[in-house]
Amino acid sequence: MKSHTKNTPARYIPSSSPPVDQVGIAERAARFTTRSIKDTTKRAGLNMVLNMIDLTTLEGADTPNKVRQLCYKSCHLHDSIPGLPTTAAVCVYPTFVKIARTALGPHSKVNIASVATAFPSGHATLKQKLEETTQAVGDGADEIDMVISRGKFLSGDYNYVFDEIAAVKEACGKARLKVILETGELGTLDNVRRASDIAIHAGGDFIKTSTGKIASAATIPVTLVMLLAIRDHYFKTGEMVGMKPAGGISKSKLALHYLVMVKETLGPEWLDNRWFRFGASSLANDVLMQVAKLESGHYQAAQYFSKD
Amino acid sequence: MPKKKSAPDWNYAPAPESSSQVNLAKRYDHFIGGKWTPPSNQSYFTSTNPATGKKIAEVADGSPTDVEAAVKAARAAYKGSWGKMSGRERGKYLYRIARLIQERAREFAIIETLDGGKPIREARDIDIPLAANHFFYHAGWADKLDYAFPNQKTAPLGVAGQIIPWNFPFLMAAWKIAPALATGNTVVLKPAETTPLTALKLAELIADAGLPDGVVNIVTGAGETGAAIVNHGDIDKIAFTGSTAVGKLIQKSLAHTEKRLTLELGGKAANIILDDAPIDQAVEGIVNGIYFNQGHVCCAGSRLFVQENVFDEVMWKLKRRMDSLIVGDPLDKNTDIGAINSKAQLKTIQRYIKAGIKDGGEIYQPSCDLPAKGNWCLPTVFTNVAQSSIIAQEEIFGPVLAVQTFRTVPEVIEKANNTPYGLSAGVWSDKGARLFQLTKSLQAGVVWGNTFNQFDPTSPFGGFKESGYGREGGLHGLAAYLNLEFS
Structure with missing residues (x-):
């Protein structure tokens, strides 16, 4: 197989992942939440959050029309407030990529991300996963959100996981690849770190916490461990890798704490939707409520914001 | 990190804690026998805000006459209702004080920050709750002393004279007063002259709690007031936290007396990073170890030992982390490093930084805008430091870290113990066996494993060698205020 790794060894060496101290991570994570974000910083932060959202619908009950509505919302978050950004992307199942492409048009600022590789379980053959990836990219997806094979990972078959990611990366072509670790199933922060290193070494453009389909999704400590893996990779190679926490981030205040963590861990260069995303469905409306509050001085009721 | 900025820096807008709700008088007298008592010589000194240089309040300057009055009041209370009170009743008062502190936590945190210069985040999240x-x-021990020391008779010592430093003014007051009262002693306490205000506010709170008059007396002043306490004939115990130099003086003056003594003095703690340590968390520990409370911490991890093969990584990460520290207005909720406590201390620290440069150390300080007025010192790290360099030997009591490397564990044990101090140490390793091998060999009263600067009332705290003797906290701390006799 052709290697898609950049300046890194072809295979992952398990002992190369450093240990993670859970207590230390929890303490550092708690510190981010004590930062007080006010005034202009808050306003700028909320705009950044909106611009970093992968507006997501991943339900069995998704319909073409729901996807069209989502696409419209991604470009028109709340038109009564001028100057709002678009979201970074919409995130849909592969079967809806064509519909999203038609709705957004060929040159949209909003990217189309599609989950592939038998999302969310990942239980499929490599052949099926590659086919699904190729189809989604062919239909117009700019980004692919793949899931790793957690069963293989937990059984210690790190090379399988590595090769699978590298193969999907190859199938992505020009599309950027986000690798979902599903950290809620990995058990320990040491495993989160190991899976992050594998995903980065195998060519993932982003590493992503969760599918959002199990109870334990993105948390600040888990995201911190992944950001530190990105930082170490940068220290060693000079290459930037993106980060996407997903699931469980539905409030603006929490999203701002994530930005604090990104800024203080990786630096302001990562505060850009090229390098940082939120996978979320209800976060956008909470941010919009906060923005409206800052603009008008008072809170508006939830029903003034469209639910898509 | 990349030079190209793809996003604005997103710096945090000011988020100052309001001090408008704080109730401070313009002038404070001594608190003696439950009454605010003017100083016998009518003399006052001022306490200033080290972040602005502005005067906050006038405070009574204690003379030997004032100390005499305070000791008399303490003795009277000891012979009176307090000495006769059951442990259960004493416990009630302590619980009441604890709850009142929680109720007024915000006010105390703000005053601590105004008077001492520490960041409000630390005062709010650490000093006051602790x-x-x-x-x-x-409070829980007050009626259980017989169970704390089974088969021993317990009796209080009498009147305790307590002298506390300026780095944790309120916490040290609690640290001293709580065990003394729980064991049935009465107290004459002198806070440091640069930070007397929270102790005086504590006197107000103690009065509100209805503690009998004279059980806690607070006399303010500088070194001479402290000497008057140390040398007073009717005091049964001296508890001192402060510099090693003053500690030695106190021990000399008590040599011919029967007074009990506990000393908690200086330190020059080794913080040891082994190559298998979780490096990112260790870097947090380094920062917490030396930049917590501007480095005004007796147990600060001021000597860093890094195993040679991870030195580059540790330093790269440490410098980046230092770049993210915010130095400035202590009342701002985002401030990480506040003001240096006094002009004098700032001069001392600057003298050490100059000495470090002169000795050939490589200095690193992040670039950070500092306020125009006030006492400020950037977080500082020295690499290429010799074991014999003055900054690796003497306690600086500021945000200055001296880094050395080592190759083997026996080497680092020897270097870490090669100091007159022995208050604390830290070891970072992912391997439990290595951790315990090392911690066993370190001559320090407190050794932290994979963490630093953690404090808890249940854990005894105190030093080896010139860092003092006696323990505070836990059962050891109770014993220091009791006469114990096997029955």
């Missing part, structure tokens, strides 16, 4: 915890913890 002080309340000390009262809660000791």
Whole structure:
């Protein structure tokens, strides 16, 4: 197989992942939440959050029309407030990529991300996963959100996981690849770190916490461990890798704490939707409520914001 | 990190804690026998805000006459209702004080920050809650002393003279007063002259709690007031936290007396990073170890030992982390490093930084805008430091870290112990066996494994060698205020 790794060894060496101290991570994570974000910083932060959202619908009950509505919302978050950004992307199942492409048009600022590789379980053959990836990219997806094979990972078959990611990366072509670790199933922060290193070494453009389909999704400590893996990779190679926490981030205040963590861990260069995303469905409306509050001085009721 | 900025820096807008709700008088007298008592010589000194240089309040300057009055009041209370009170009743008062501290936590945190210069985040999240915890913890022991020391008779010592430093003014007051009261002693306490205000506010709170008059007396002043306490004939115990130099003086003056003594003095702690340590968390520990409270911490991890093969990584990460520290207005909720406590201390620290450069150390300080007025010192790290360099030997009591490397564990044990101090140490390793091998060999009263600067009322704290003797906190701390006799 052709290697898609950049300046890194072809295979992952398990002992190369450093240990993670859970207590230390929890303490550092708690510190981010004590930062007080006010005034202009808050306003700028909320705009950044909106611009970093992968507006997501991943339900069995998704319909073409729901996807069209989502696409419209991604470009028109709340038109009564001028100057709002678009979201970074919409995130849909592969079967809806064509519909999203038609709705957004060929040159949209909003990217189309599609989950592939038998999302969310990942239980499929490599052949099926590659086919699904190729189809989604062919239909117009700019980004692919793949899931790793957690069963293989937990059984210690790190090379399988590595090769699978590298193969999907190859199938992505020009599309950027986000690798979902599903950290809620990995058990320990040491495993989160190991899976992050594998995903980065195998060519993932982003590493992503969760599918959002199990109870334990993105948390600040888990995201911190992944950001530190990105930082170490940068220290060693000079290459930037993106980060996407997903699931469980539905409030603006929490999203701002994530930005604090990104800024203080990786630096302001990562505060850009090229390098940082939120996978979320209800976060956008909470941010919009906060923005409206800052603009008008008072809170508006939830029903003034469209639910898509 | 990349030079190209793809996003604005997103710096945090000011988020100052309001001090408008704080109730401070313009002038404070001594608190003696439950009454605010003017100083016998009518003399006052000022306490200033080290972040602005502005005067906050006038405070009574204690003379030997004032100390005499305070000791008399303490003795009277000891012979009176307090000495006769059951442990259960004493416990009630301590619980009440603890709860009142929690109720007024915000006010105390703000005053601590105004008077001492520490960041409001630390005063709010560490100093004040921990002080309340000390009262809660000791309140629980007040009626259980017989169980704390089975088969021994316990009796209080009498009147305790307590002298505390300026780095944790309120926490140290709690640390001293709570065990003394739980064991049935009465107290004459002198806070440091640069930071007397929270101790005086504590006197107000103690009065509100209805503690009998004279059980806690607070006399303010500088070194001479402290000497008057140390040398007073009717005091049964001296508890001192402060510099090693003053500690030695105190020990000399008590040599011919029967007074009990506990000393908690200086330190020059080794923080040891082994190559298998979780490096990112270790870097947090380094920062917390030396930049917590501007480095005004007796147990600060001021000597860093890094195993040679991870030195580059540790330093790259440490410098980046230092770049993210915010130095400035202590009342701002985002400030990480506040003001240096006094002009004099700032000069001392600057003298050491110059000496470090002169000795050939490589200095690193992040670039950070500092306020125009006030006492400020950037977080500082020295690499290429010799074991014999003055900054690796003497306690600086500021945000200055001296880094050395090592190759083997026996080497680092020898270097870490090669100091007159022995208050604390830290070891970072992912391997439990290595951790315990090392911690066993370190001559320090407190050794932290994979963490640093953690404090808890249940855990005894104190030093080896010139860092003092006696323990505070836990059962050891109770014993220091009791006469114990096997029955």
